[in-house]
Amino acid sequence: IVEYEKAGGEVPTIDTATPHPLDSAHDTLALKKAVRLLEGACQQLCVTLASPQHTITNIVGSYDWACVRVAIRADITNILTEHPDGLHVRELSQKVRIDERKLSRILRLLATRGCYREVKPDVFTNNRLSLGLLSSGNVAILAGMHTDAGVKGASVLYENLTDPEVSLSNNPTNAPIMYALRDKGVKGTLFDLMQSDPKKRENYHRAMIGLGSVTGSLSVLNLFPWNEVATVCDVGSGIGAFSLPLAKTYPHLQITCHDMGEVLIQAREYWDSNGPEVLQRQKVEFLPLDFLREAPVKGQDVYYLRNIIHDWPDAEAAVILRNVRQAMAPHSRLLIEGFVLQFASRGQRDDTSHCSTGVAPEPMLPNFGAGNARMYESDLVMMLLHNARERNLNECLTLGDLAGLSLEKIWDLGESSVLEFKSKQIDS
Ligand SMILES: C[S@@+](CC[C@H](N)C(=O)[O-])C[C@H]1O[C@@H](n2cnc3c(N)ncnc32)[C@H](O)[C@@H]1O
Numbered sequence: 001i002v003e004y005e006k007a008g009g010e011v012p013t014i015d016t017a018t019p020h021p022l023d024s025a026h027d028t029l030a031l032k033k034a035v036r037l038l039e040g041a042c043q044q045l046c047v048t049l050a051s052p053q054h055t056i057t058n059i060v061g062s063y064d065w066a067c068v069r070v071a072i073r074a075d076i077t078n079i080l081t082e083h084p085d086g087l088h089v090r091e092l093s094q095k096v097r098i099d100e101r102k103l104s105r106i107l108r109l110l111a112t113r114g115c116y117r118e119v120k121p122d123v124f125t126n127n128r129l130s131l132g133l134l135s136s137g138n139v140a141i142l143a144g145m146h147t148d149a150g151v152k153g154a155s156v157l158y159e160n161l162t163d164p165e166v167s168l169s170n171n172p173t174n175a176p177i178m179y180a181l182r183d184k185g186v187k188g189t190l191f192d193l194m195q196s197d198p199k200k201r202e203n204y205h206r207a208m209i210g211l212g213s214v215t216g217s218l219s220v221l222n223l224f225p226w227n228e229v230a231t232v233c234d235v236g237s238g239i240g241a242f243s244l245p246l247a248k249t250y251p252h253l254q255i256t257c258h259d260m261g262e263v264l265i266q267a268r269e270y271w272d273s274n275g276p277e278v279l280q281r282q283k284v285e286f287l288p289l290d291f292l293r294e295a296p297v298k299g300q301d302v303y304y305l306r307n308i309i310h311d312w313p314d315a316e317a318a319v320i321l322r323n324v325r326q327a328m329a330p331h332s333r334l335l336i337e338g339f340v341l342q343f344a345s346r347g348q349r350d351d352t353s354h355c356s357t358g359v360a361p362e363p364m365l366p367n368f369g370a371g372n373a374r375m376y377e378s379d380l381v382m383m384l385l386h387n388a389r390e391r392n393l394n395e396c397l398t399l400g401d402l403a404g405l406s407l408e409k410i411w412d413l414g415e416s417s418v419l420e421f422k423s424k425q426i427d428s
Contacts, residue, residue, distance in 0.1 A: 003031040014114050016128045017084065026218040032414030040364055040371025064113055067106045069147035072140050074098060077126055077133040086125040138210030145207045153177035153384030170313035175387040190385050195262060202266055208307065209241040215415045217337065218245055223411050226250045229301035235291055235324060236308040238263060239270040247278045256297050258289035292319055295326040303328065306337040311386050314399065321403035325423060334405060334421040339375035341392040342367040
């Protein structure tokens with residue numbers, strides 16, 4: 001509540017129909033930590049007090065994602081923005097060409113979850129949550145990716161895990177999503193697939209901007225001492241979900257964005273529309289790089305890898321880190337941003353004094369349970385899409401060690417973390 005009041009708005013209700021200033025704030029670290037505790041504790045209390053059959057059915061019986069997919073594909077939120085007092089589902093159904101009685105049930109389920117508001121029987125309007133499904137929004141695009149590629153991969157997960165031809169493979173070409181697409185003659189990795197499809201690629205990169213706002217990733221702009229560095233290399237930058245806000249906040253920085261050539265074409269277009277003043281200052285360069293084969297630009301103060309390592313199995317992740325390590329000067333720092341998993345048991349094998357998120361108080365699950373569920377869901381998504389994984393701290397340290405890197409510090413972003421490494425050469 002304090003965080004909402006500090007941000008200069010009322011604490012919203014479930015019916016609030018406008019975004020709150022906090023919804024688009026860069027730094028929501030304190031709110032994220034409070035919500036982590038709240039979600040974890042509430043869920044654990046419900047699981048404890050409800051019957052097992054109740055909770056199990058809740059877990060498997062949730063088809064909310066299918067309803068969200070309908071809402072996004074049919075542009076429901078966009079249409080309802082024209083009707084702030086609500087629109088009868090009869091008229092809505094004519095606009096979107098979906099049967100009225102079916103549509104009302106789909107919207108009622110979502111309204112029951114707090115997304116859309118049924119202002120009168122069968123009359124729906126937007127609320128703060130459903131505004132997140134505006135089709136032009138990056139979070140809606142992220143949701144679309146989950147309900148499309150994620151669901152396709154999930155539908156064959158068991159088959160993929162038990163097919164002797166691929167069950168032990170860590171090759172991204174055998175990830176469940178690619179396994180599911182084999183019947184359609186699609187080969188390669190998900191990144192190969194996107195290379196040949198500009199629309200998929202654009203959506204993917206906009207989804208990454210959405211993901212950043214979901215995890216509160218940009219609080220690193222306030223946490224890390226960016227004023228003390230001059231050059232930053234964003235390795236696997238995408239279209240600049242991290243580096244464009246960085247460049248806007250710290251105009252003195254000289255930034256290099258590295259990604260695949262065709263991604264960088266879209267990156268330039270994105271910066272041109274969203275930060276033309278930064279391009280005019282000529283403080284950013286877009287340089288193609290295959291990080292599995294080449295080292296990035298040498299001697300930068302900071303190398304930033306946001307959501308990169310989790311896309312790759314260990315062997316490839318180690319190659320990427322070795323390539324970055326080759327480019328690092330003794331003073332360079334490598335910042336790896338992503339989730340750091342914890343065990344769900346108190347017998348942590350991680351060194352918890354290093355551990356970014358700490359341990360939840362008893363009797364909560366030590367990893368905050370549902371309060372941190374997204375990182376374990378993301379671990380599964382990495383399996384579904386890339387045959388890859390999120391990692392715990394020890395696994396990150398092992399990868400770093402293999403690449404000649406040692407951990408200096410962990411920056412806690414409330415959900416994701418930034419692991420700061422330096423080159424081991426400095427000590428020798
Ligand atoms: C999950 S996205 C993260 C993008 C960005 N760092 C962010 O946080 O929004 C992974 C990025 O890795 C890039 N990528 C994949 N394979 C690559 C390769 N072999 N060389 C360089 N970049 C690659 C993708 O194009 C994509 O931009």
